[in-house]
Amino acid sequence: xxxxxxxxLKNMGLILRFLGSLLxxxxxxxxxxxxxxxxxxxVLKETNFTRLCSTKSMxxxxxxxxxxxxxxxxxxxxxxxxxxxxxxxxxxxxxxxKQPRNPWSDGPENVTQCPIPPNTSxxxxxxxxxxxxxxxxxxxxxxSRATVHGAIVILPAPWTTYPFPxxxxxxxLVLGEWFKGDVMAIIDEALATGGDPNTSDAFTINGQPGxxxxxxxxxxxxxxxxxxxxxxxxxxxxxxxEEQFFGIANHKLTVVGMDGAYTKPIVTNYIMITPxxxxxxxxxxxxxxxLYYIVSTPFADTTAPFDNTxxxxxxxxxxxxTAPSSIPFPTLPSYNDKAAADNYTKLLRSLANKSHPVxxxxxxxxxxxxxxxxxxxxxxxxxxxxPDGNRLAASLNNISFQTPTIDVxxxxxxxxxxxxxxxxxxxxxxxxxxxxxVGNNTLYPSLGTKVLTVNYNDAVxxxxxxxxxxxxxxxxxxxxxxxxxxVGLGSGNFNNIxxxxxxxxxxxxxxxxxxxxxNGWATIRFxxxxxxxxxxxxxxxxHASWGMDTVLVVKNGSTRETSIRPPPxxxxxxxxx
Ligand SMILES: [Cu+2]
Numbered sequence: 001x002x003x004x005x006x007x008x009l010k011n012m013g014l015i016l017r018f019l020g021s022l023l024x025x026x027x028x029x030x031x032x033x034x035x036x037x038x039x040x041x042x043v044l045k046e047t048n049f050t051r052l053c054s055t056k057s058m059x060x061x062x063x064x065x066x067x068x069x070x071x072x073x074x075x076x077x078x079x080x081x082x083x084x085x086x087x088x089x090x091x092x093x094x095x096x097x098k099q100p101r102n103p104w105s106d107g108p109e110n111v112t113q114c115p116i117p118p119n120t121s122x123x124x125x126x127x128x129x130x131x132x133x134x135x136x137x138x139x140x141x142x143x144s145r146a147t148v149h150g151a152i153v154i155l156p157a158p159w160t161t162y163p164f165p166x167x168x169x170x171x172x173l174v175l176g177e178w179f180k181g182d183v184m185a186i187i188d189e190a191l192a193t194g195g196d197p198n199t200s201d202a203f204t205i206n207g208q209p210g211x212x213x214x215x216x217x218x219x220x221x222x223x224x225x226x227x228x229x230x231x232x233x234x235x236x237x238x239x240x241x242e243e244q245f246f247g248i249a250n251h252k253l254t255v256v257g258m259d260g261a262y263t264k265p266i267v268t269n270y271i272m273i274t275p276x277x278x279x280x281x282x283x284x285x286x287x288x289x290x291l292y293y294i295v296s297t298p299f300a301d302t303t304a305p306f307d308n309t310x311x312x313x314x315x316x317x318x319x320x321x322t323a324p325s326s327i328p329f330p331t332l333p334s335y336n337d338k339a340a341a342d343n344y345t346k347l348l349r350s351l352a353n354k355s356h357p358v359x360x361x362x363x364x365x366x367x368x369x370x371x372x373x374x375x376x377x378x379x380x381x382x383x384x385x386x387p388d389g390n391r392l393a394a395s396l397n398n399i400s401f402q403t404p405t406i407d408v409x410x411x412x413x414x415x416x417x418x419x420x421x422x423x424x425x426x427x428x429x430x431x432x433x434x435x436x437x438v439g440n441n442t443l444y445p446s447l448g449t450k451v452l453t454v455n456y457n458d459a460v461x462x463x464x465x466x467x468x469x470x471x472x473x474x475x476x477x478x479x480x481x482x483x484x485x486x487v488g489l490g491s492g493n494f495n496n497i498x499x500x501x502x503x504x505x506x507x508x509x510x511x512x513x514x515x516x517x518x519n520g521w522a523t524i525r526f527x528x529x530x531x532x533x534x535x536x537x538x539x540x541x542x543h544a545s546w547g548m549d550t551v552l553v554v555k556n557g558s559t560r561e562t563s564i565r566p567p568p569x570x571x572x573x574x575x576x577x
Contacts, residue, residue, distance in 0.1 A: 035073070035075040035076045035077060035128075035157075036072070036073065036076045036077075037076070037077050037078070037079070038070075038072065038076060038077075038078045038079070039078070039079050039080075039081070040068070040070060040078060040079070040080045040081070041062075041080075041081050041083065042061045042062065042067070042068070042080050042081070042082045042083065042092065043061065043062055043063075043083045043085055044059060044060070044061055044082065044083065044084045044085060044086045044090055044116075044148065045059070045060070045063070045085040045086055046058065046059055046060075046086060046087065047059075047060045047063045047065075049065055051178045051202065051204075051208075051209060051215075051216070052178060052180060052201055052202055052209065052213055052214055052215055052216065053214050053215035054180060056180070056181075056182070058147040058182075058183075059086050059087075059090070059139075059144055059147050059148055060147055060148060061148055061150065064150075064207075065147060065176075065207045066149055066150045066151070066174040066176060066206065066207055066238065067137075067148060067149060067150030068150050069150055069151040069152070069153055069172060070126075070137065070150070070151070070152045070153070071152075071153045071155070072128055072152070072153070072154055072155070073154070073155050073156065073157050073158060074128060074130070074131065074132045074154055074155070074156055074157040074160075075128055075129065075157055076128050077125065077126065077127050077128065078125075078126040078128070079123055079124070079125055079126075080092070080123070080124050080126060081121055081122075081123045082116055082121060082122050082123070082124060083121045084116045084117065084118050084119065084120060084121070084122075085118070085119065086118055087118060088115075088118065088141075088184070089109075089114070089115025089116060089117050089118065089141065089572075090109075090115055090116055090139050090141045090144050090148065091107045091108065091109045091113055091115050091116060091139065091140045091141050091572075092107050092124065092137060092138070092139055092140065092148070093106060093107035093108055093137065093138060093139070093140035093480070094106070094107065094124075094126045094135070094137050094152065095135055095136050095137060095138060095152075095276065095478075095512070096131060096135035096136070096152075096259055096260050096278070096483070096512040097126055097127070097128060097131060097135060097152070097260075098127075098129050098130070098131065098481055098482060098483070098530055099126065099127050099481060099530075099532075100127055100129050100530055101530065101531060101532065101561075101563065101564055101565045102125060102127050102532070102564075102565050103409050103480075103481065103532035103533045103534065103564065104125075104409070104565070104567050104568055104571065105124035105125045105126060105127075105568075106480055106481065106532075106534070106535075107124070107140045108140040108480065108535040109140055109141040109142075109403070109407075110403045110404055110405065110406070110407050110408070110574075111403075111407055111408050111409065111533065111535045111551055112407055112408070112409040112533055112535070113407050113409070113410075113571055113572055114406070114407055114410075114571075114572050114573060114574035114575070115141055115572060116572045117572060117573070120572065122570070122571075122572050123568075123570075125568070128154060131154050131260035131261070131483075132154050132155075132156060132157075132257075132260060132261070132262070133154055133234075133257040133258070133259075133260045133261060133262065133278070133280050134151065134152070134153060134154070134172070134234035134235075134236065134257065134260065134278040134279075134280055135151075135152040135154065135259070135260045135278060136149060136150065136151050136152055136174075136236045136238065136278060137149065137150055137152055138150075138238065142184055142187055142188075142545075143183045143184060143186065143187040143240065143541055143545070144183070144184065145238070145240070145541070146176075146177060146179060146183040146200075146240055146541075147183065149174070149176070149238045150174070151172040151174060151234060151236055153172065153234060154260060162232075162256075163256075163262050163351055163353070163355070163356060164256055164265070164282065165230070167229075167230045167231055167232040167282060168226070168229035168230055168231060169225075169229065169231045169232075170231060170232035170233070170234065171223055171231060171232075171233055171234070172206075172233075172234040172235075172236065173205055173206060173221075173223075173233055173234065173235045173236070173294070173313070174204075174205070174206055174207070174236045174238050175203065175204070175205060175235065175236065175237045175238060175239055175244055175246070175273070175296050175311070176203070176204040176205075176206075176207065176238045176239060177200040177202070177203055177204060177238075177239050177240055177307070178200060178201055178202040178203075178204055178209060179198070179200045179201060180201045181198060183240075186198045187541075187542075187545055190542070190545075191545065193384060193385040194377070194379055194384030194385050194386045194390065194391030194392055195384065195385025195386055195392065196304060196305050196385075196386075196392065196542070197241075197542050197545075199241070199305050199306055199307040200239075200240065200241075200307045201307070201309075202216075202307075202309055202311065203239065203242075203244070203296055203297075203298070203307065203309060203310070203311035204311055205221045205294065205296060205311050205312070205313040206221045206313070207221075208220055208221045208311075208313070209311055210310075210311045210312035210313055211312050211314075212309070212310050212311070212312055213309070213311075220312065220313060220314055221294075221313040221314070222313065222314045222316045223294065223313060223314070223315050223316065224316050224317075224318055225283075225285040225315060225316070225317055225318065226285060226317070226318050226319075227285055227286075227289050227317055227318075227319065228284075228285060228286065229284070229285055230282055230283070230284045230285075231282070231283050231284075231285070232256075232280060232281070232282055233280070233281045233282075233283055234278065234280055235271070235273060235278065235279045235280070235281060236278045237273040237274060237275050237276065237277050237278070238275070239275050240275065240540075240541040240542075241275070241306065241307075241540050241541055241542055242275070242298040242299070242300050242306050242307060242540075243272060243273065243274045243275065243298065243299040243300070243341065243474060243476065243515060244272070244273050244274075244296045244297065244298060244299060245270050245271070245272055245296070245297050245298075245299050245332040245333050245337075245340070245341075246270060246271050246272075246273060246294075246295070246296045246332075247269055247270040247271070247294075247295055247330040247331075247332050248283060248292055248293070248294045248295075248315055248330055249292040249293050249294075249295075249315075249327070249328035249329055249330040250287045250292055250328055250330075251283050251284075251285075251286075251287060251292060251315065252267055252268070252269065252283075252284075253267070253268050253269070253270070253271060253281045253282075253283060254266065254267050254268075254281060254282040254283070255268065255271060255279055255280070255281050255348075256280050256281070256282055257278075257279070257280030258277065258278065258279050258280070258348060258509060258511055259277060259278055259483060259510070259511040259512045259513065260278070260483070260512070261350065261351075261356075261483060261509075261510040261511070262350070262351040262356055263348055263349060263350060263351060263509060264349040264350070264351055264352070264507065265282075266347045266348070266349075268344065268347070269330070269331075270330070270332050270333060270340070270344070271344060272299055272333075272340065272341040272344045272345060272515070274474070274476030274513060274514075274515040274539060275476055275513075275539040275540060275541070276476050276478045276512070276513035276539035277476065277511070277513045277515075283315075285315075285317060288321075289317035289318075289319050289321045290317060290321060290323070290324050290327075290328075291314050291315070291316050291317075291323060291324060291327045291328075292314070292315040292327065292328050292330075293312050293313075293314060293315075293327050293328060293329045293330060294312060294313040294314065294315050295310060295311070295312050295329065295330050295332060296310070296311050296312075297310045297311075297332050297335065298335050299333070299335060299336075299337070299340075299341050299474070300335050300336065300473070301336050301337075301338045301341070301473055301474055301518045302471055302472070302473035302474075302518075303471050304374075304471050304473065306335075308335055314327065338474075338517070338518055341474065341515070341517075342489070342491075342517050342520075345489060345514075345515060345517075346489060348486070348509035348511075349504075349507045349508070349509060350485075350507045350508060350509055350510050351507075352506065352507035358485070358506070358507055358508070358510070359527075360485050360487065360505045360506075360508060360525055361459035361460070361461070361485075361525045361526065361527055362459075362505065363459055364459050364460070364461045364525070365455075365458045365459045365460075366426075366454045366455075366458045366459065366460045366461070366528070367426070367461050367463075368426045368427075368452065368460070368461065368462045368463070369426065369427045369428070369462075369463045369465065369494070370396050370397050370427075370428075370462055370463065370464050370465065371395075371396070371397055371398065371428040371434060371442070371465045371467050371469075372396060372464050372465065372466050372467060372475045372477065372516055372538065372548065373394065373395050373396075373398070373442060373445070373467045373469040373470060373548075374392070374393075374394050374469065374470030374471050374472075374473075374543065374546070374548075375392075375393040375394060375395050375398075375400065375442065375443055375444060375445045375469060375470050375546075376388075376390035376391060376392060376393055376443055376444060376470065377390060377391040377392075377393045377400075377444065377445075378390060378391075378444060379391045387470075392470075392546055393445055393546045393547055394445075394470075394538070394543045394544075394546035394547050394548035395442075395445035395446075395547055395548060396424075396536075396548060396549065396550050397424065397425045397426075397427065397428045397429075397550075398425075398428055398429050398442045398445045398446060399424065399425070399445060399446055399447075399448050399450050399547075399550065400445040400446065400447050400448075400546070400547030400548075401448070401449065401450075401537075401547045401548070401549035401550055401551075402447050402448060402449045402547070403449070403549075404419045404420060404449050405574065405575070406419050406574045407574060408420050408449070408451060408533050408551050408553075409532075409533040410571070410574070412451075412533050412553060413533075413564065413567065419449065420449040420450070420451050420551070421448065421449065421450050421451070422450075422451060422453055422553075423450050424450035424451055424452040424453075424550050424551075425450075426452075428442070428465075429442065430442060433493065434465050434466070434467040434468065434469075434493050434519075435466065435467065435468050435472070435491075435492050435493055435519035435520070436468060436493075437468075438467065438468045438469050441469065442467075442469055443469055443470070445547070447547075450550065451533075451550065451551040451552070451553050452536075452550055452551070452552050452553065453553040453554075453555065454528045454552065454553070454554055454555070455528065455554075455555050456528060456529070456531055456554060456555050456556060456557035456558075456562055457527060457528060457529055457557065457562075458527070458528040458554075459525070459527055459528075460525065460526055460527070460528050461487075461523060461524070461525050462523070462524050462525075463494050463496075463521055463522075463523045464477050464514075464516040464521060464522045464523075464524070465493070465494050465516075465521045466516045466517060466518060466519055466520050466521065467519075468519055472518050472519045473518050474515045474516065474517060474518050475515070475516045475538045475540065475543065475548070476513050476514065476515045476516075476538060476539040476540060477513065477514055477515075477516055477522070477524075477536070477537070477538055477539075478512060478513040478536070478537060478538070478539045479512060479524075479526075479534060479535075479536045479552065480534040480535045480536070481530050481532055481534035481552075481554070482512070482526050482528075482530060482534065483510045483511060483512050483526070484510070484511065484512070484514075484524040484525060484526040485508040485509070485510055485524065485525045485526065486508050486509050486511060486514050486522060486523070486524055487503040487504055487505060487508045487523050487524070487525050488500070488502055488503045488504065488521075488522070488523040489514075489517060489520065489521070489522045489523075490502070490517070490520055490521055490522075491517060491519065491520040491521075492519065492520060492521075493521070494521040494523075499521070499523075500523075503523065508525075513539055528552075528554045529554075529562075530554060531554045531555060531556045531557065531562060531563055531564045532553075532554055532564055533551060533552075533553050534551065534552045534553075534554065535549065535551055535552075536549065536550050536551065536552050537549035537550075
């Protein structure tokens with residue numbers, strides 16, 4: 001009896017020691033996989049660039065166009081010290097990074113901070129959480145993002161891997177744009193006259209317009225590949241005002257991710273990608289070794305002016321072969337092929353497997369119906385350059401957003417009055433045939449700095465209803481601080497009885513930007529579990545400039561861990577405070 005309990009104690013000791021060493025091993029492993037902290041310096045300054053036969057000075061980060069890539073593993077934290085050596089105040093936004101509890105570093109001008117004055121610096125803390133794949137960063141002041149943007153590559157956490165065979169290589173392709181003029185002057189002039197802003201003069205792939213433009217074919221971007229290998233292309237649409245169709249001659253694209261989340265693989269000849277979106281695409285170099293055109297062309301189902309040119313890069317196999325007399329060119333949908341755009345968007349699905357589960361809210365506690373419109377403002381003596389001498393405007397629920405001079409976040413956190421009002425409506429002022437002959441219904445919107453407030457952990461549903469007020473077109477709606485599930489997309493007026501029956505609550509795509517179909521609707525859902533002040537806007541820059549924006553305020557929860565963090569020691573000053 002005595003012996004056996006001694007033995008039992010001894011055994012217990014051994015077991016405890018074994019468990020103890022397991023715990024030590026576990027904490028060592030835990031340390032090894034712990035998220036990293038990285039530091040970047042971004043120097044904003046004017047730099048000379050030459051494209052399309054002419055040279056201009058433009059604002060860039062670290063003298064590069066596109067700007068530097070931020071590379072992290074899932075869950076890392078990055079401090080970016082932004083030094084503004086430019087001529088005017090600017091802010092930087094980390095597009096698609098949720099920044100849990102930390103709106104202070106999100107960046108939209110006069111929404112979460114005032115601009116960083118010239119000759120000063122502002123350190124932003126970018127907190128990665130569940131994002132994995134590709135995102136991007138861009139300036140969020142006026143139109144400075146045309147030249148101030150770059151990729152964010154989020155690799156799987158250490159000791160984990162992609163949900164597809166590891167690609168042999170990877171490359172980021174930033175779809176951008178070239179304006180011969182000064183972009184800030186272009187938007188300033190458009191806002192002064194009330195007319196449409198000038199369109200761009202070229203699209204670009206990794207900063208290069210490509211062979212179809214003047215003075216460009218020596219510098220066309222080339223993607224070198226080895227025969228038989230598979231590459232991960234991280235495609236970012238940084239274009240200001242046009243969605244894009246993208247494809248590669250003779251090569252299938254397999255879409256595996258979007259907006260920093262994985263998707264079920266889609267095998268396709270083309271993608272449609274809106275400004276603000278990113279798509280991760282696998283391409284296998286399985287054709288005869290040669291050269292093949294990579295092409296991006298606009299999708300613009302609108303009567304508004306747009307850049308109708310085509311940018312190219314070249315997929316170039318390595319090794320010895322005779323160059324083709326003409327490089328194969330992909331067939332992409334035509335610029336106004338709405339069906340091609342909508343058909344592609346409807347294919348997107350979350351990966352939705354055991355390691356990448358889907359958590360679509362089902363019991364909705366906040367229902368919002370939001371019309372998305374291009375409008376007009378009355379202009380005395382018909383002296384503006386918009387339709388009928390009016391001024392072009394845009395709105396959400398007929399409110400054209402007026403950007404305040406003190407940022408909404410500071411006003412909300414510090415209880416400052418008269419900066420914004422809490423009464424963004426949960427539905428439009430009138431219900432009419434939004435997508436038909438709308439007459440003069442809501443042609444003239446109200447102006448206001450109205451924010452939409454929801455409670456912590458609300459299950460939010462927003463139905464975006466595109467309208468035929470002004471000019472109808474696809475609107476890529478973007479929300480800061482969140483990714484959301486797109487549970488439904490459709491054409492015409494949303495029907496709240498029949499359309500919800502078509503919702504995908506099983507594997508809807510998880511994105512931060514969704515193109516609301518022209519004269520159609522899109523329904524999104526998310527849990528409001530990130531307290532803060534988050535900008536929501538159309539990612540077509542001219543619409544955002546005209547007021548197609550609002551702010552989502554998500555209140556604090558009941559604990560410190562569910563509340564906005566205190567502000568950093570330094571925030572850029574607002575000139576009016
Ligand atoms: Cu829009």
